[in-house]
Amino acid sequence: MSRAQIRDRLLCLLYFINFLYLLNPANAVAQIQPPTTYALTHAKIFTLAGSTIEDGTLIIRDGKIAAVGAGLDIPSGAQVIDAKGLQVYPGLFDSITQMGLREIGAVSATVDSAESGGYNPDVVAATAVSPSSEHIPVTRAASITEVLAVPASGGMDSFGSQGVIGGQAAAIHLSGWTIDEMLIKKSAAMVLNWPEIETQTFDFATFSRKEKPYSEAKQEYEKQVTEITDWLERARHYAQAMEKGSAAKYDRDLKLEALVPVVRGELPLLVFADRSREIRNVVEFCDKQRLRMILAGGSEAYKLKDLLRSKGVPVILRPMLTLPLDEDDPYDRLLSQPAELAAAGVKFAFASFDNSFARRLGQNAANAVAYGLPYEEALKAVTLYPARIFGLDGQIGTLEQGKLANLIVTNGDPLELTTDVKYLFIKGQLTSMDNRHLRLYEKYSKRPKAQ
Amino acid sequence: MLNADGLRTPLLYFVCVLRLVYFPHSASAANPPDAPAVILIRNATILTVSHGTIEHGSILIKDGKIAEVGASINAPKDAQVIDAAGQFVMPGIIDCHSHIAAESVNEGSVSVSSMVNMAEILNPDDIDIYRDLAGGVAAANILHGSANSIGGQTLVIKLRWGQPAAKLPFEGAIPGIKFALGENPKRSNFSVPGQPKRYPATRMGVEETIRGAFSEARDYKKTWDDYNKRAAGEKNLIPPRRDLRLEPLVEVLEGKRYVHSHCYREDEILMLLRVAKEFGFRVRTFQHVLEGYKVADELAAAGVGASTFSDWWAYKVEAYDAIPYNAALMTRRGVVVSINSDDAEEATHLNQEAAKSMKFGGLSNDEALKLVTLNPAIQLGIDKRAGSIDVGKDADLAIYNRDPLSAYAVVQKTLIDGRVYFDRQRDIAERSEREKEKKALIDKLKKSAEKKPEEKKPDATVPIGQKPAEKKPEEKKPEEKSRKKNPNRPQRAASARRPFCPGVRCEPRANSRSSPLPPLLH
Numbered sequence: 022m023s024r025a026q027i028r029d030r031l032l033c034l035l036y037f038i039n040f041l042y043l044l045n046p047a048n049a050v051a052q053i054q055p056p057t058t059y060a061l062t063h064a065k066i067f068t069l070a071g072s073t074i075e076d077g078t079l080i081i082r083d084g085k086i087a088a089v090g091a092g093l094d095i096p097s098g099a100q101v102i103d104a105k106g107l108q109v110y111p112g113l114f115d116s117i118t119q120m121g122l123r124e125i126g127a128v129s130a131t132v133d134s135a136e137s138g139g140y141n142p143d144v145v146a147a148t149a150v151s152p153s154s155e156h157i158p159v160t161r162a163a164s165i166t167e168v169l170a171v172p173a174s175g176g177m178d179s180f181g182s183q184g185v186i187g188g189q190a191a192a193i194h195l196s197g198w199t200i201d202e203m204l205i206k207k208s209a210a211m212v213l214n215w216p217e218i219e220t221q222t223f224d225f226a227t228f229s230r231k232e233k234p235y236s237e238a239k240q241e242y243e244k245q246v247t248e249i250t251d252w253l254e255r256a257r258h259y260a261q262a263m264e265k266g267s268a269a270k271y272d273r274d275l276k277l278e279a280l281v282p283v284v285r286g287e288l289p290l291l292v293f294a295d296r297s298r299e300i301r302n303v304v305e306f307c308d309k310q311r312l313r314m315i316l317a318g319g320s321e322a323y324k325l326k327d328l329l330r331s332k333g334v335p336v337i338l339r340p341m342l343t344l345p346l347d348e349d350d351p352y353d354r355l356l357s358q359p360a361e362l363a364a365a366g367v368k369f370a371f372a373s374f375d376n377s378f379a380r381r382l383g384q385n386a387a388n389a390v391a392y393g394l395p396y397e398e399a400l401k402a403v404t405l406y407p408a409r410i411f412g413l414d415g416q417i418g419t420l421e422q423g424k425l426a427n428l429i430v431t432n433g434d435p436l437e438l439t440t441d442v443k444y445l446f447i448k449g450q451l452t453s454m455d456n457r458h459l460r461l462y463e464k465y466s467k468r469p470k471a472q
Numbered sequence: 473m474l475n476a477d478g479l480r481t482p483l484l485y486f487v488c489v490l491r492l493v494y495f496p497h498s499a500s501a502a503n504p505p506d507a508p509a510v511i512l513i514r515n516a517t518i519l520t521v522s523h524g525t526i527e528h529g530s531i532l533i534k535d536g537k538i539a540e541v542g543a544s545i546n547a548p549k550d551a552q553v554i555d556a557a558g559q560f561v562m563p564g565i566i567d568c569h570s571h572i573a574a575e576s577v578n579e580g581s582v583s584v585s586s587m588v589n590m591a592e593i594l595n596p597d598d599i600d601i602y603r604d605l606a607g608g609v610a611a612a613n614i615l616h617g618s619a620n621s622i623g624g625q626t627l628v629i630k631l632r633w634g635q636p637a638a639k640l641p642f643e644g645a646i647p648g649i650k651f652a653l654g655e656n657p658k659r660s661n662f663s664v665p666g667q668p669k670r671y672p673a674t675r676m677g678v679e680e681t682i683r684g685a686f687s688e689a690r691d692y693k694k695t696w697d698d699y700n701k702r703a704a705g706e707k708n709l710i711p712p713r714r715d716l717r718l719e720p721l722v723e724v725l726e727g728k729r730y731v732h733s734h735c736y737r738e739d740e741i742l743m744l745l746r747v748a749k750e751f752g753f754r755v756r757t758f759q760h761v762l763e764g765y766k767v768a769d770e771l772a773a774a775g776v777g778a779s780t781f782s783d784w785w786a787y788k789v790e791a792y793d794a795i796p797y798n799a800a801l802m803t804r805r806g807v808v809v810s811i812n813s814d815d816a817e818e819a820t821h822l823n824q825e826a827a828k829s830m831k832f833g834g835l836s837n838d839e840a841l842k843l844v845t846l847n848p849a850i851q852l853g854i855d856k857r858a859g860s861i862d863v864g865k866d867a868d869l870a871i872y873n874r875d876p877l878s879a880y881a882v883v884q885k886t887l888i889d890g891r892v893y894f895d896r897q898r899d900i901a902e903r904s905e906r907e908k909e910k911k912a913l914i915d916k917l918k919k920s921a922e923k924k925p926e927e928k929k930p931d932a933t934v935p936i937g938q939k940p941a942e943k944k945p946e947e948k949k950p951e952e953k954s955r956k957k958n959p960n961r962p963q964r965a966a967s968a969r970r971p972f973c974p975g976v977r978c979e980p981r982a983n984s985r986s987s988p989l990p991p992l993l994h
Contacts, residue, residue: 127661127788156786344817348599349910351903352606352820377786380796384824387879438827438879458785462765462797462833471769 112166360393564610580619607820800833
């Protein structure tokens, strides 16, 4: 055997071994290195930062937007996507979901969205987000590239108590093999379910409705507010101990430690409140306590728009796809609220509040436009504004050089019901829009005609 | 014996007084509109649903019926003219699964509750009637809940806001009965502390419950048939004792009552079709039917209608295979499909829910519109009178400011029997007057409360039927006031806490009115 023959046989053997190795799908996936550079050409680009580019190019490199503009040079080695006739937008951001924390609402084994007990500042949503949740690809197919996974934020399984301090919400990309690959920000907000003065409650232990006098309900409310104040006071003392003493000099308390960034004003509170009385109370409370606050829910935010604007409190609005709170409210009370808030200068974003309904995020924003909100404000309220509210606008929310390439390429208005997403990028990766629903559709479309 | 009427009269009186005090305006707003005998809608884009779209078209309405549809119709001289330039007219939406206008929804104590009837508990003052009307809905199938294998009797209503309960039923519509399969009747996701598990607790038991009931119904029918035969010739024959539970099931066997069956999984769908075949009755519609796409051929072959959701999923195991392509897939296999609400809020945008089937499964505009108009009309047997814009049909119409298959469309007017029951401009115009009136009443109440401070006591328990007047002084903030306006109504404040909660799956508003059970899925 000549040397060349030996070399050829060895090479053959090597190829064969490599082939066997690749036959294992896990290895095959690991082997594939997707392109790192893309060029979207001839697209209409809605940057949401300045003007819209009619015949634009967008270059993606190493996960980020390398350049946006008209007539840009295409880098060598870039995968080119001709987007003629298509439109490019930042991916949508759903800033209140239980993504990865709840699979099937009625099955508690699949639900990790609310811990038991009233005060859980130390629990972290990122810990329990399941990267292989079927909700993630379904939501992604609805133009949504990132979400906040928010503990104790209600949703369809929320029949029981959500607690008072519910834990830390995580901002995540809707793509990644592990939570570490998905994370945008592990701790983006601390959830606070502000107590309500409730004269009517439902008692789950006895399965009956309870009524109590207003005075009694108010007392209970005040007791809870005192409790919250007390937790914050203790956290302040704890922060002082941390600053002044060495770790050996105080007993470690994980719950208080988790509250330290809140009392320092570094971590915002995401406060769930809907009625104007509770909203007013909590805004004044946070102001007095010098805490950063984001209002969530805000069904009656319009009643306090001046206060919210003057205190700079942004609102994550409950979907307008909810009926008005009171019987004598105008039928379109919630639909017209966004326009009213925008006119008053209150900052707000839309969110689904429930990942089963995440794909209605765009519909929700469009409905607000139907009732008077300027279109661009609606678009920003599902992209830039939530990013800004959670301090992530340096990374996402617009199509600007240096930001993460989380974007969608559509055949039309991304808020309209009938628009299709053609391409979707997360962290600069062209990401599959295959999902459970599409798979079932394709499978059963092919069912042979029944006999 | 307790005289129920004796108790009811003061109660009703109390409610009436309370309504007058707290809702003077809603009472007046609820007056049915006048109906001009002749109306001409012109310059509109007319989505007939049955025979295409007419640009710049006109619709002539006479005595509540559509008299003429076409490109140009001259206005008769006595006609009221609605100029709909730039606007879109479609048939009034028909919601094939609704729980509005109902004082209660679930008689869930027994596995067969066919004796109860939604027609007897209609509440014409339910504000959700108006809200859905404002969403273009003209008619709705008012269903009993899904807590039992065989539920209560159902009826179709028109959303004639302001009319008394007796005027709501859709004249001549065939009455129905609610069946339910799967997790709800077997009570998978619900348990009441202290109450034992009820039969059936499995899908096997659900089938046997239905078979058992129809076996009885068959025997019962035979007893009556025998009696009727003999009664012709024999005198002094004693008739069999009436059974109010079995009578509706006999009507089902005789084809006089439609079966609307709640279901999710493919296997239970086929189960009911088998049972129906065994006993010789037809299932009129499967409701929800989220796995209908898996057995679409079987549904088409059985000639059963399917009424489903646009895109709800994952709230329970049997909804985990739900896909937004369901309506389109079933349509493509020849099933008559509708999209329903099951929820007062969802019903306010059924036009948008229908549009989703264009994206998910590629239905055409007309096919999508049919999902909430002509198809539910066919399913409910009212297609001779509703569901499309055709001469001779009732003038039930929804007028939008743009194409209703868009998320940007807003209902401008809803007409029923040629009357404008909802008018957006009128609603907006009346708001400031309502606010003024409400404020004046609150002030008046405050003043009258201040006059009798000696009555200010801790309001422990107020016996039913007594006005809790002593509560008033404590209510300082207006929003508190509005929450307490009617103690007989559910307080929406509780649901405010609960984020986006389309009724049924969490806490149906209608249900919460009468039952202390919170999460009943209908």
